[in-house]
Amino acid sequence: MQANYGYRDGAGEFFITIDTEACDGCGLCVPACPGGVLEVGEDEHDPLRDEPVAAVREEQRRRLQYACGGCKRGGERGGEASALPCVAACGRGAIGHSW
Numbered sequence: 001m002q003a004n005y006g007y008r009d010g011a012g013e014f015f016i017t018i019d020t021e022a023c024d025g026c027g028l029c030v031p032a033c034p035g036g037v038l039e040v041g042e043d044e045h046d047p048l049r050d051e052p053v054a055a056v057r058e059e060q061r062r063r064l065q066y067a068c069g070g071c072k073r074g075g076e077r078g079g080e081a082s083a084l085p086c087v088a089a090c091g092r093g094a095i096g097h098s099w
Ligand code: SF4
Pocket: 032, 033, 034, 035, 036, 037, 038, 067, 068, 069, 071, 072, 084, 085, 086, 087
């Protein structure tokens, strides 16, 4: 499934999407993320799943615009998403950004 984490406000939509079927829980995205946005653990959407899955940390979900600001200010907003550290780290193409 596509697990969406984030929010929508007057400034726009700020969502990170994890494709939980593509994600194998390898964890490579966690240390690659300078904002401390990601974690790997139990699948909160599928308690029957055995393998871990990536997710956006609970405390970061309402502040993604700021947590990801360093990467986005690097020129990636509206640019090439594959240059984002999290996206580049994931060889399975499981991470997407809405902005
Ligand atoms: S855009 Fe940057 S800060 Fe945001 S999740 Fe990806 S690597 Fe982390």
